[in-house]
Amino acid sequence: MLSRTADHLFWMSRYVERAENLARLLDVAWQMSLVPQSPEAANQNWNGILVLNSLEDAFARKYGEANANNVLRFMVNEPDNPASLSSCLRMGRENASAVRGAITAEMWETLNAAWLELTGQSYEQLTTNGPGEFFEWVKLRASLIRGVTLGTMLQDEAFDFIRLGTLLERADNTARILDVKYHVLKPEAEEASDFYQWGALLRSVSAFEVYRKIYRDVINPKRVAELLILHPDMPRSLLFCLKGVVKNLESLSNGHARETLRRAGQLHSELRYGRIEDILEHGMHEYLNDFMDRISDLGDRVSSDFLVSFGEAA
Amino acid sequence: MNFYNEMHDADGRVRSHYRSYEDWLNATAPERIASKRAEADLAFRRVGITFAVYGEEAGTERLIPFDIIPRIIPATEWESLAAGLRQRVRALNLFLWDVYHGQEILRAKRIPAEPVLKNSQYRPEMQGVDVPGRIYAHIAGVDVVRAEAGEFYVLEDNLRVPSGVSYMIEDRKMMMRLFPELFARYQVRPVQHYPDLLLENLRAVAPAGIENPTCALLTPGVYNSAYFEHTFLAQQMGIELVEGRDLFVRDETVFMRTTQGPRRVDVIYRRLDDDFLDPEVFRADSMLGVPGLLRAYKAGRVTLANAIGTGIADDKSIYPYVPEMIRFYLGEEPILNNVPTYMCREPKDLAYVLAHLAELVVKEVHGAGGYGMLVGPAASKAEIGHFRALLTANPAGYIAQPTLALSSCPTFVDKGIAPRHLDLRPFVLSGRETHMVPGGLTRVALTESSLVVNSSQGGGTKDTWVLEEE
Numbered sequence: 001m002l003s004r005t006a007d008h009l010f011w012m013s014r015y016v017e018r019a020e021n022l023a024r025l026l027d028v029a030w031q032m033s034l035v036p037q038s039p040e041a042a043n044q045n046w047n048g049i050l051v052l053n054s055l056e057d058a059f060a061r062k063y064g065e066a067n068a069n070n071v072l073r074f075m076v077n078e079p080d081n082p083a084s085l086s087s088c089l090r091m092g093r094e095n096a097s098a099v100r101g102a103i104t105a106e107m108w109e110t111l112n113a114a115w116l117e118l119t120g121q122s123y124e125q126l127t128t129n130g131p132g133e134f135f136e137w138v139k140l141r142a143s144l145i146r147g148v149t150l151g152t153m154l155q156d157e158a159f160d161f162i163r164l165g166t167l168l169e170r171a172d173n174t175a176r177i178l179d180v181k182y183h184v185l186k187p188e189a190e191e192a193s194d195f196y197q198w199g200a201l202l203r204s205v206s207a208f209e210v211y212r213k214i215y216r217d218v219i220n221p222k223r224v225a226e227l228l229i230l231h232p233d234m235p236r237s238l239l240f241c242l243k244g245v246v247k248n249l250e251s252l253s254n255g256h257a258r259e260t261l262r263r264a265g266q267l268h269s270e271l272r273y274g275r276i277e278d279i280l281e282h283g284m285h286e287y288l289n290d291f292m293d294r295i296s297d298l299g300d301r302v303s304s305d306f307l308v309s310f311g312e313a314a
Numbered sequence: 315m316n317f318y319n320e321m322h323d324a325d326g327r328v329r330s331h332y333r334s335y336e337d338w339l340n341a342t343a344p345e346r347i348a349s350k351r352a353e354a355d356l357a358f359r360r361v362g363i364t365f366a367v368y369g370e371e372a373g374t375e376r377l378i379p380f381d382i383i384p385r386i387i388p389a390t391e392w393e394s395l396a397a398g399l400r401q402r403v404r405a406l407n408l409f410l411w412d413v414y415h416g417q418e419i420l421r422a423k424r425i426p427a428e429p430v431l432k433n434s435q436y437r438p439e440m441q442g443v444d445v446p447g448r449i450y451a452h453i454a455g456v457d458v459v460r461a462e463a464g465e466f467y468v469l470e471d472n473l474r475v476p477s478g479v480s481y482m483i484e485d486r487k488m489m490m491r492l493f494p495e496l497f498a499r500y501q502v503r504p505v506q507h508y509p510d511l512l513l514e515n516l517r518a519v520a521p522a523g524i525e526n527p528t529c530a531l532l533t534p535g536v537y538n539s540a541y542f543e544h545t546f547l548a549q550q551m552g553i554e555l556v557e558g559r560d561l562f563v564r565d566e567t568v569f570m571r572t573t574q575g576p577r578r579v580d581v582i583y584r585r586l587d588d589d590f591l592d593p594e595v596f597r598a599d600s601m602l603g604v605p606g607l608l609r610a611y612k613a614g615r616v617t618l619a620n621a622i623g624t625g626i627a628d629d630k631s632i633y634p635y636v637p638e639m640i641r642f643y644l645g646e647e648p649i650l651n652n653v654p655t656y657m658c659r660e661p662k663d664l665a666y667v668l669a670h671l672a673e674l675v676v677k678e679v680h681g682a683g684g685y686g687m688l689v690g691p692a693a694s695k696a697e698i699g700h701f702r703a704l705l706t707a708n709p710a711g712y713i714a715q716p717t718l719a720l721s722s723c724p725t726f727v728d729k730g731i732a733p734r735h736l737d738l739r740p741f742v743l744s745g746r747e748t749h750m751v752p753g754g755l756t757r758v759a760l761t762e763s764s765l766v767v768n769s770s771q772g773g774g775t776k777d778t779w780v781l782e783e784e
Contacts, residue, residue, distance in 0.1 A: 002560050003571045097362070098536055101549035105361070112362050157573065252573070306573040 001102070006161045007307040008099040013149075013165035015092035016111070019085050020142035021173040025049060026075055026085075027135035028204040033068050035196050046071040052180045053083050072131055073123050085138060089115055104152040107145065114141040160248040164302060167248070171241035172295045174205060178228050179288040182221075198224055205236040225284065226276040238291065239271040245298065257305040260298065267294055318464045318721040319733060320385060331388045331781060334499045339383075347382070350492045351726065354380050357491070363484055363542055379774030380485060381725045382492065385736060385756040386500075389783040395458065395466055396740070396750055398649030401640060403454045403742040406471060406627045408643040410450035413626060414440045424642050425635045429659070433632070434680070435625030437588065439595060443612050445621050446519045447746060452619035453512070453583075454742045455479070455755075458650070460721035467651045467718060469737065471636065473620060473628040475585045478755040479508060479741050480543035485777040486753075501782035503752040508741070509550035512583075515745030516551075519617050520580045527580035530554045530570060532561070534586050534602045539770070544585050558586070563606030566613040581617045588622050630679045630713045631657060653718060659710035667714040668705060671698045674714040675765075676705070689765055691717050720765050723776070725758055735759045737767050738778065752780035 029049055033042055047066040050056045055074075058081060063070040077086035093115040100108050118126070126134050146166070153159050181201045198219045202208040207227060214231070215223050231237045246268045249261050279287045321332045328336050339347075358364075358377050387395075412418050413430060414437075420427040430436060455476025457469040486505055490497060513529065520527035533544040535557050548555035560570050561579065569576035584591065590600040592607040610616045626632060634655040637648040656663040656674070667674060676688040688701040705712055722733035740754030756776040757767035767773040 001573050002554055002556060003573055004557070004560050005554075006573045099555075100362070100545040101555045108362065109360050113360050116359065161573075256575075 001157050001161075003307055005099045005102050005158070007303075008095040009102060009158055009161040010165040010302070010307060012092050012095035012099070012103075012111075013162040014169040015088045015095065016142055016145055017166045017169040018083075018173070019088035019092065020139055021170070021177075022053075022075065022083075022085055022088065023135040023138035023142070024204045024206070025052070025177065026072065027132060027139075028200045030068070030072070030131050030135070031203075032196065032200045043067055048180050049075065052176050055081065055083055072127075076123055076126060076131070076134070077118075077121075086118060089118055089138075089141075102158050104148070106148045106152050110141075110145050110148045114145070157252060160252050161306075163244060164248045164252070167241045167244045168295060168299050168302075170236060171238050171245070172292060174228055174236050174238060174241070175288045175292050175295070177201065177204060178225065179285060179292075182225070182284045182288075195219060202227075207234060207236065210234055222276060222280065225279070229279065230271060230274055230276060232272070239268070242268040242271055249302075252306065257301070260301040260305050263294070263301070264298055267291075267298075316462050317719050317733070317735070318460050318462055320460075320721055320723040320736075321383075322724075331386050335384070335386065335496070338496060338499060347726075351382060354382065354488055354492060357488065358484075361484075363480075378481065378769045379760060380488060381758060381774050381776045382489070383724050383726065383731070384489065384496075384777045384779045385723055385738070386779045386781065389781050392752055392780045394649060396752070398466070398468075399456055399458075399740055399742050399750065400748050401644065401646060401649055402456065402468065402471065402636065403451060403744060404748065405636065405640040405643050406454070406473060407448065407450055407744055409639045410621070410624060410627050411445075411448045412643075414443065414450075414623065419639065419642050422642070424638050425632075429631050429657075430626060433626055433629055435623070435629045437623035437626070439608060439612075440621070440623040444614070446521065446617055449519055449744050450621040450624050451627065452515060452519060452621075452744055454744070455739045456742060457737055457739050459718055459737045462719045464721070465651060467653050468636070469653060469718075470630075471628040471633070472739075473624040475587065475620070476739070476741070477540040477543050477585070478739055478757075480546040481775050482741075482751075482753055482755045482778065483508060483546075485755075485775055489777040500779060502779045503782055505751040505753040505778075508751045509547060511743055511749045511751065512547070513551040513553070515743045515749060516581045516583055516617075516619055518745035519619060521614050521617055524580045528553075528578060529581040529583060530556045530561075530579050532556055532558070532582050532584040532586050532604075534590065538585070540585065547583075553583075558590075558600075558602045558604050561604045561607075563604060563610050566606075566610045566615050568604065568607065568610050568616045579616060581619065583619050588625065591618075591622065630655075630677055631659070631710075633713075653715045656714040658705055658712040658714060663714075664705065664709045667712075668702060671702060673717060675717050676701055676712055676714045679711055679713060685770070687766075689717065692763070692765065717765065720759075720767075723758065725760070725774075725776070727760065727762075732762070734762070735765050735767065736776065753778045 026049065029045055032045055043066050046068055049071055050059050050066060059066065059074055062078070062080060063074055074081055075084055078084050081087060093111050096103060096108055096111050149162060181197065198221060199208060202211050202219070202224060205228065211219065211224065211227055214227065217223070227234055227237065229238045232239050232243065234240055242264065246261070246264050249257065249264050253261050321329060323329055355377065358380060364377055409419065419425050420430060451473040453476060455472040455478060457472065458466050459469050460466055483506055516529045517527050529551070530553055531544055531548040533541060533555055535541070538544070545555055554570060556570055561568055562571065568579045568582070570579050586602055589597045590602045592603050592605060593600045594605050595608045596603070608622070611618055611622065634652065634657065637652050640646055640648045656667050658664045658667055667676065671688070672690045672693070674690045676690070678686040688697060690698065720735040720737060722735045724731045725734040727734070736756055736758040738754050738756050740750060743749040756778045757769065757773045758776055759765060759767045760772060760774050
């Protein structure tokens with residue numbers, strides 16, 4: 001497969017996954033804002049979204065207060081925000097359009113149709129029935145794209161690059177959400193509103209019911225962290241993502257990219273045999289920061305191993 | 315001016331091969347037709363069958379309007395048309411080989427040497443280069459029109475990077491999806507196997523000694539007006555769609571950069587103009603090409619389809635000599651008509667053209683896409699004045715032809731159904747053998763009385779039905 005094609009596939013799936021995660025995050029923040037709380041606490045939540053995406057400066061250049069209306073506008077389809085939902089879907093669609101021949105017609109049509117529905121619409125038009133419905137729409141489209149990919153695509157190299165993009169993006173995202181919330185929430189304090197906060201965090205990764213099912217217990221920060229980091233079967237946990245990354249890398253590596261595979265394998269093993277007690281002792285923030293650095297390193301290495309031109313004689 | 319109507323004869327009666335269609339049209343509720351037309355529009359947009367328009371903001375995508383009234387061609391008409399096209403393309407390939415080798419036809423003075431050798435489309439780099447099978451124009455898209463009496467004329471031989479074949483296939487797919495019942499009424503010969511024929515042809519012209527050649531389609535990229543077609547054909551043939559930056563040349567061999575390292579490419583179906591192919595030889599500022607490609611090509615390590623330098627055979631200043639080529643190389647009389655052409659570089663012709671601008675069609679010798687042309691009968695005084703100045707300043711840059719009465723066909727327009735002018739672009743594939751699919755791209759001028767069918771000028775398309783023999 002052409003390196004350029006692989007690059008487009010990798011980024012196509014990363015952008016779609018990013019759009020979905022962002023929609024989840026905004027949806028939860030929106031629902032949380034409906035729970036009674038002080039204006040300061042509410043704005044702190046909205047500001048958290050900007051911090052999570054490292055967008056504080058870009059936001060401050062255009063908007064004032066980080067309140068619900070401003071942050072939603074900025075994150076849904078502000079043209080100057082390259083990380084908005086609309087930008088993510090546009091980038092996903094542009095990457096797909098560059099390699100239409102390498103994906104199935106149904107995948108392209110699903111992604112293109114989503115973009116056509118979104119493009120040219122104002123924030124008011126998109127959220128006519130409330131922001132919640134719009135976020136549902138984004139999640140549904142992302143699910144549709146993923147479903148069509150699984151249901152129609154030959155599971156070859158192209159498929160591996162798509163999965164690799166999805167899983168690296170998702171691992172990074174779960175780690176980010178956990179990091180920000182852990183920061184804001186201080187796990188020691190046990191206030192009533194915290195129940196909603198932790199519940200919201202679980203919902204943002206579709207893990208609320210999963211938590212109940214696995215632990216059959218009240219929501220407890222340590223367990224939330226354990227579920228999102230170390231659970232082998234929860235599709236958004238770090239371990240689950242890394243398991244998939246290793247599997248896809250193994251089938252892609254074909255003799256080269258040994259070092260990348262080794263690093264991914266090492267990270268996977270640490271998660272697989274890790275204990276939440278050790279992580280907490282080490283410090284959650286430090287642990288997650290280190291994890292995100294290593295995920296970003298893996299992304300860079302995938303890029304230099306497969307995606308940018310290589311093999312040409314100097 | 316009298317026009318041949320594809321559906322009705324001079325007395326207004328429906329031609330026999332359209333009778334069943336008309337029955338169907340009369341029996342079908344207008345609401346159903348309207349909803350099907352809307353469905354077609356939506357489907358084309360969803361699939362992204364769009365083309366980019368030059369001169370508008372980068373990335374502007376437009377649909378080519380699709381009309382649901384097919385252009386129907388009876389079997390016997392097609393047979394003679396197809397025979398004429400094969401004959402013409404065979405002669406053109408022989409001409410190209412000759413021009414780049416012994417130039418017999420020039421030495422025999424059957425074609426004047428100057429307009430050939432002084433032509434910017436003549437590529438001296440190709441002199442003496444041997445190409446596999448002596449085939450230069452592997453893919454030809456020949457534009458034909460029908461005049462008053464129903465006879466076919468060849469308007470242009472497109473031998474460089476002719477496009478439109480994806481619309482031929484997509485239009486058929488759309489018609490079958492919208493109106494399957496029509497295909498029960500008519501025995502329409504299929505065209506969807508075109509990509510298979512093309513792939514077979516490309517593989518057949520691989521460099522000698524390559525058992526299982528790797529083919530690739532070279533595109534200028536996502537902003538090219540025909541990008542959809544490039545992706546479509548590459549996907550249908552199962553070959554890589556490459557851009558210049560995906561290829562490199564080492565040891566006079568072309569490689570593509572893949573995730574598993576460099577992989578040799580043997581045949582390149584290139585949809586990139588000569589000028590941009592190789593910055594080492596042609597335009598040095600080309601970012602779209604592959605440095606060293608011509609070296610690999612001349613060394614016989616890669617085949618380009620079409621070959622470099624085919625523009626000399628479809629140049630408008632060479633067009634008048636095609637019948638002579640057919641006689642010279644094949645010893646046959648041309649089956650299809652050539653449009654009489656005034657060469658403005660000849661003072662006698664120029665004088666005639668200047669005196670009759672209001673009746674003639676004037677074209678730039680190197681123009682394409684319906685840009686830079688004057689349709690005399692439809693032009694304003696100012697436009698005619700403008701062309702008079704252009705012609706006087708640079709007569710050799712133009713040719714002129716009588717305004718052909720392009721045939722028309724009923725077409726859905728805002729006000730209902732009305733006749734609109736059309737042309738036809740069948741595709742001729744040359745490899746070890748010559749292949750054609752029965753059909754082509756029918757383009758229709760949607761503006762009333764317009765004779766310009768190019769999609770860049772607001773033209774639409776119709777499905778083209780070649781019927782099985784009775």
